[in-house]
Amino acid sequence: MQDSIGIFDSGLGGLTVLKSLARHFPQESFCYVGDIARLPYGNKSPETIRKYGDQVLDFLHRQQVKALVIACNSASTMYLGEKDFKGIPLLNVIEPGCRAALEAASDDKIAVLGTSATIRSGAYARILKQLRPQVEVLEQACPLFVPLVEEGMLNDEVTQTIARRYLTHICQQRFKTVILGCTHYPLLRQDLLQVLEPGTQLVESGDVLARELQQLFASGQLPAAHGPSRSLKVQITDLTDHFERLALQLMSPESIGVLEKIVL
Numbered sequence: 001m002q003d004s005i006g007i008f009d010s011g012l013g014g015l016t017v018l019k020s021l022a023r024h025f026p027q028e029s030f031c032y033v034g035d036i037a038r039l040p041y042g043n044k045s046p047e048t049i050r051k052y053g054d055q056v057l058d059f060l061h062r063q064q065v066k067a068l069v070i071a072c073n074s075a076s077t078m079y080l081g082e083k084d085f086k087g088i089p090l091l092n093v094i095e096p097g098c099r100a101a102l103e104a105a106s107d108d109k110i111a112v113l114g115t116s117a118t119i120r121s122g123a124y125a126r127i128l129k130q131l132r133p134q135v136e137v138l139e140q141a142c143p144l145f146v147p148l149v150e151e152g153m154l155n156d157e158v159t160q161t162i163a164r165r166y167l168t169h170i171c172q173q174r175f176k177t178v179i180l181g182c183t184h185y186p187l188l189r190q191d192l193l194q195v196l197e198p199g200t201q202l203v204e205s206g207d208v209l210a211r212e213l214q215q216l217f218a219s220g221q222l223p224a225a226h227g228p229s230r231s232l233k234v235q236i237t238d239l240t241d242h243f244e245r246l247a248l249q250l251m252s253p254e255s256i257g258v259l260e261k262i263v264l
């Protein structure tokens with residue numbers, strides 16, 4: 001799969017990113033790895049997340065992908081500033097997410113939602129302030145969001161009650177730009193918009209990474225695909241009927257060419 005772009009997430013949430021990239025780049029093939037067997041990464045230590053991350057990136061590297069995209073925010077915090085992995089261009093979601101949020105914001109206030117690991121790393125706040133020192137950043141860990149998504153509790157009153165608790169300060173302090181710093185959170189978009197102030201802008205990883213890849217293609221750093229047809233391959237470290245249904249549902253209407261279980 002030499003012509004493919006590798007995407008890595010801790011689970012199926014990153015399919016939101018795959019779907020977005022597949023839509024933006026209809027000629028390109030993608031190999032997605034979801035480390036479902038070890039999900040969640042968001043409550044693990046930095047050492048463990050880095051170890052798991054390296055194993056997944058190594059796996060994709062062996063498949064000879066032409067670029068590596070870390071969709072997982074928790075894992076991205078471990079690779080800040082790293083532009084390649086063993087010679088292959090490496091993208092993470094945090095730095096581009098910060099740039100996109102600053103461009104989108106109409107004031108100097110940006111809120112960040114993420115897993116405990118992402119928020120504990122302070123990566124978003126640090127980079128936002130490097131890029132614009134006067135920016136006010138409010139970071140909020142939302143550890144219950146990932147299991148709610150995994151259980152399919154979307155557009156759900158229970159999810160919205162929990163969201164109301166997590167988003168209290170963001171609403172009270174009138175933050176109008178919110179980075180969804182986790183692959184799962186775009187799936188909660190409707191629930192979050194029910195709770196946030198009208199007009200709040202949500203910054204999503206899929207759009208952010210599409211822009212980054214576009215720049216790599218435009219600058220010639222990444223060759224565009226030239227095969228007759230593209231393929232979407234989804235490889236996960238655990239496979240059950242539930243995961244299979246969820247994967248097909250999340251990717252719809254895009255169809256997955258290969259869905260298989262792998263050993264890292």
Ligand code: DGL
Nearest residue numbers: 010040041042073074183
């Ligand atoms: N993929 C993770 C992230 O974007 C969320 C799920 C997890 O905790 O592993 O941070």
